[in-house]
Every structure is written in structure tokens, then in C-alpha cells.
Amino acid sequence: MPQVSMTVNGKPASGEVEGRTLLVEFLRENLGLTGTHVGCDTSQCGACVVHVDGQDVKACTMFAAEAEGAEVTTIEGLAEADGTLHPLQQAFQDHHGLQCGFCTPGMVMTGVALLDRNPTPSEAEIRDYLEGNICRCTGYHNIVKAIMAASGQDVSKIAAE
Amino acid sequence: MYAFDFERPTTIDAAVKALQSEEAQALGGGQTLIPTLKQRLAMPATLVSLTAIKEMQGICEDDQGRLCIGGATTHAQVAREAAGRYPALADLAANVGDPAVRNRGTIGGSLANNDPSACYPAAALASGATIVTNDREIAADDYFQGMFTTALEEGEIIIEVRFPVPQAAAYAKFEQPASRFALVGAFVARFDDGVRVAITGASEEGVFRWSVAEDALTADFSAGALEGLRLSGEGMISDLHGSGDYRAHLAGVMTRRAAAAGG
Ligand SMILES: Cc1cc2nc3c(=O)[nH]c(=O)nc-3n(C[C@H](O)[C@H](O)[C@H](O)COP(=O)(O)OP(=O)(O)OC[C@H]3O[C@@H](n4cnc5c(N)ncnc54)[C@H](O)[C@@H]3O)c2cc1C
Ligand code: FES
Ligand code: FES
Numbered sequence: 001m002p003q004v005s006m007t008v009n010g011k012p013a014s015g016e017v018e019g020r021t022l023l024v025e026f027l028r029e030n031l032g033l034t035g036t037h038v039g040c041d042t043s044q045c046g047a048c049v050v051h052v053d054g055q056d057v058k059a060c061t062m063f064a065a066e067a068e069g070a071e072v073t074t075i076e077g078l079a080e081a082d083g084t085l086h087p088l089q090q091a092f093q094d095h096h097g098l099q100c101g102f103c104t105p106g107m108v109m110t111g112v113a114l115l116d117r118n119p120t121p122s123e124a125e126i127r128d129y130l131e132g133n134i135c136r137c138t139g140y141h142n143i144v145k146a147i148m149a150a151s152g153q154d155v156s157k158i159a160a161e
Numbered sequence: 162m163y164a165f166d167f168e169r170p171t172t173i174d175a176a177v178k179a180l181q182s183e184e185a186q187a188l189g190g191g192q193t194l195i196p197t198l199k200q201r202l203a204m205p206a207t208l209v210s211l212t213a214i215k216e217m218q219g220i221c222e223d224d225q226g227r228l229c230i231g232g233a234t235t236h237a238q239v240a241r242e243a244a245g246r247y248p249a250l251a252d253l254a255a256n257v258g259d260p261a262v263r264n265r266g267t268i269g270g271s272l273a274n275n276d277p278s279a280c281y282p283a284a285a286l287a288s289g290a291t292i293v294t295n296d297r298e299i300a301a302d303d304y305f306q307g308m309f310t311t312a313l314e315e316g317e318i319i320i321e322v323r324f325p326v327p328q329a330a331a332y333a334k335f336e337q338p339a340s341r342f343a344l345v346g347a348f349v350a351r352f353d354d355g356v357r358v359a360i361t362g363a364s365e366e367g368v369f370r371w372s373v374a375e376d377a378l379t380a381d382f383s384a385g386a387l388e389g390l391r392l393s394g395e396g397m398i399s400d401l402h403g404s405g406d407y408r409a410h411l412a413g414v415m416t417r418r419a420a421a422a423g424g
Binding site: 002018019020022041042043046049055056057058061062063065066068110113114129131132133 | 162163164165166167169188191192195196198199208210212237258259260261262264265341
């Protein structure tokens with residue numbers, strides 16, 4: 001079986017994989033990083049979004065072997081070593097951006113990717129960027145609000161409280 | 162998924178060679194092929210990834226002023242880098258699927274797959290693009306041969322797509338909200354010698370040129386010129402998302418919107 005090596009959340013990670021091993025399987029099963037979720041497995045829901053070389057991708061729709069040599073960041077890599085949450089994680093907590101939490105890792109990783117490219121997105125830009133992330137609990141308002149709040153914007157005018 | 166061997170060559174030559182082996186298949190961004198493999202609708206013995214081939218990535222301009230896009234260039238990169246030279250094409254790329262799909266999916270994969278609801282085939286056909294493979298150059302007019310069917314031979318890969326840049330152009334997409342593909346999309350492009358109109362998402366034959374609309378827009382490039390022109394629902398895709406008649410109607414509406422936006 002081929003060997004694959006990458007950097008995951010700043011640490012070297014390697015292992016034996018099959019050609020068909022998905023990146024999300026490598027993360028969850030080989031590395032035990034189960035924060036990255038598999039919601040649909042059909043590339044629709046975004047629960048599995050991680051960053052590969054700074055790009056948000058669906059880890060269920062990429063082979064582990066494609067990440068050879070890459071820098072991968074998962075939800076486990078966002079908080080500080082002392083447990084201080086990433087500002088967007090904190091904003092999800094403060095603004096009730098999650099209910100069951102299943103979609104949350106993908107929502108947060110997608111939100112972080114958006115804020116990297118566009119530090120103060122409008123509500124419409126946030127909703128557009130979340131097109132590939134499905135949540136069946138929150139109705140999205142508080143997710144949008146959390147992302148806006150994390151970017152330092154006034155969220156008092158965002159829909160449902 | 163069935164098991165397969167995985168190769169990740171770094172040159173076009175090595176990829177072409179690897180693709181000559183029995184039951185080998187190219188892998189672009191995997192945004193179509195991986196879901197297909199998961200459903201066991203494909204069973205390659207070897208997958209040959211094109212994503213590590215630098216010479217197939219990026220955008221440049223040739224001496225005829227055409228925009229040349231490497232076959233393994235992602236939709237996200239086209240959206241960013243074609244915006245100055247060919248805004249309608251960048252806009253199309255920026256609205257394919259969702260951000261994560263755009264960060265992996267490639268122009269070569271989209272054109273090779275030729276999904277009847279895909280966006281890029283409309284841009285390539287309306288622009289009169291040239292599809293450059295490891296072996297030859299194929300005019301868009303000869304390339305698309307019906308749903309999921311193209312002029313590509315077994316083992317042939319798209320290494321570049323060359324787009325003549327029109328004076329004015331626009332793509333109007335009526336999105337199918339569940340799949341994020343086009344329910345119907347229309348790409349209108351005006352060149353010195355006339356207007357080209359390509360419709361995707363509608364016909365059972367895949368992307369096609371709407372020649373009556375082309376003539377009308379060549380005479381008068383405005384939405385008004387299309388008044389009263391309609392396509393027949395005959396031969397249009399009919400499924401739970403829309404009847405053939407509805408798609409024919411939408412094709413008219415999308416073409417008018419594209420003409421209005423491009424004019
Ligand atoms: C949720 C979702 C939404 C989407 N929405 C849209 C949309 O709105 N509009 C749209 O147009 N598309 C959409 N797509 C499809 C997307 O654009 C795919 O990226 C594209 O169709 C296939 O490109 P790929 O690089 O991922 O190819 P792959 O999936 O890797 O390959 C597809 C096929 O092309 C072949 N192939 C790949 N690269 C080459 C090449 N260079 N030369 C020859 N053959 C090659 C493969 O062997 C395979 O048969 C969507 C996909 C998803 C998952
Ligand atoms: S699990 Fe990857 S998109 Fe749903
Ligand atoms: S919080 Fe439950 S799916 Fe989003």
C-alpha cells in the first residue's frame with residue numbers, strides 16, 4: 001500500500017493508504033481526528049470541509065493521496081494550544097450558531113476560509129459562501145450572525161434573534 | 162468504491178503514458194468522478210491524477226489574444242484570474258457549485274464530463290473555444306457530441322482550452338438549487354463577425370447553439386431582438402425538476418437575460 005505524508009494541524013502525519021482512501025477517512029480513521037464529519041458522502045453537505053494548503057475543500061471528495069505534502073487544517077487545529085477558541089468558534093458559541101452541532105465543523109472551516117479572503121463580508125456574501133454547507137437545525141440565521149460578529153461587524157440588524 | 166491503483170505524475174507525458182495502461186482513467190478535481198466511484202458506476206484499474214502537473218495549471222494569453230486555460234486549472238482560479246480579461250467566463254466559474262467544489266473542480270474535468278447541465282460547455286461553445294488535447298486541437302463545434310459524450314478518445318486528456326475573447330458576453334444561469342448545476346443556462350457572446358448563443362441544461366443532446374437567436378442578436382444585440390423567439394419543448398430534458406416545455410421557456414428567458422446583461 002502506498003505511503004502518504006502531510007502536515008495536519010502543524011504536525012507531520014503519515015500512514016499507509018489505499019488509492020481509494022478518502023482524505024476524510026485518513027483524518028478520522030488513521031489520525032483519530034473525528035471532528036471532521038461525514039454528513040452525506042455525496043459532496044453536497046459540507047460537513048467534511050477542511051483546509052488543504054489554505055483552500056476549503058470537501059474531505060469526502062478528495063483522496064488522501066492527493067494531499068501528499070500538503071498542509072491540512074481541521075477543526076481540531078483552530079483553537080490555541082491552551083484551549084482558547086478561535087474567534088469564529090467563540091462567535092458560534094456566543095451567537096448560538098449551532099444546535100445539534102453536526103454541520104458545525106464544516107460551517108466553521110468554511111467561515112474561516114471566507115474571512116481569510118474577505119475580512120468583512122456582507123450578509124449576502126456570507127449566505128452565498130455557505131451555499132455548499134447544509135444545516136438542518138438552525139435555519140442559518142445564527143450561523144450568518146456568528147460569522148459577521150467574528151469579523152467585528154454589527155449584527156444587531158441580522159434577522160431572527 | 163472498488164479498489165484501484167493511484168498514480169500522480171508530474172508531467173503531461175508521464176500522465177499520457179500512465180493512461181495507456183488497461184482500464185486507466187484520468188482524475189481531475191474529482192468533484193464528479195469521486196461521487197461516481199462511490200456509487201460504483203465506474204471501475205478503473207488505475208486512476209491517474211492530473212493535479213500535480215504544473216504545466217496544466219494556470220491562465221495565459223496567446224499571440225492571437227486568446228485566453229489559454231490549463232486543463233487542470235480549478236474553477237476558483239479561473240474566477241480569480243480571468244476576471245480582468247474575460248469577465249463573463251470568470252463570472253460563470255465563480256458560480257459553479259459552491260466554494261469547496263470550485264477549489265477542486267477543473268475546467269478540463271468539466272469539459273471531459275460534458276454533463277448536460279454543466280456550465281463550462283456553454284462558455285466553450287458560445288466562445289468558439291479550442292479544446293487542446295495531448296494529441297490535437299478540437300473546435301468546440303466538433304467537440305460536444307451529446308449528453309456525457311465528446312470527441313475525446315480513450316486516454317486522451319485536455320491539456321488546455323483556448324477562448325477567443327468576445328467584445329461583449331454574459332452567462333445567465335437558472336440554478337437548480339439542490340444540485341447547484343444549471344437547470345438551464347445561456348451563454349451569449351458577441352464577436353466582430355456575429356453573435357454566438359449556447360444553451361446548457363435543456364436539450365437531451367446536451368449543450369447546443371441556438372442559431373435563430375444568434376441571427377437575431379447579430380442583427381440587433383439587445384434583449385428586445387429576441388422578442389417572440391421560442392424553442393420547442395420537443396427533445397428537451399423532462400424530469401422532476403422541470404418539463405421539456407418549461408426548459409424551452411427558460412432557455413428563452415435566460416438568453417434574453419444574458420443579452421441584456423452583455424449589451
Ligand atoms: C455539489 C456540486 C455542485 C456542482 N455544480 C456545478 C455547476 O453548477 N456547474 C457545473 O458546470 N458543474 C458543477 N459541478 C461539477 C464540477 O464542476 C466538477 O468539478 C466538474 O464537472 C468535473 O471536474 P473535475 O475536475 O472535478 O473532474 P473529475 O471529477 O476528476 O473527472 C470528471 C471526468 O472527466 C475526466 N477528466 C478529468 N480531467 C480531465 C482532463 N483534463 N482531460 C480529460 N479528461 C478529464 C475524468 O476521467 C472523468 O471522467 C458540481 C459538482 C458538485 C459536487
Ligand atoms: S460529507 Fe462531504 S460534502 Fe457531505
Ligand atoms: S446544527 Fe444541526 S445540522 Fe447544523
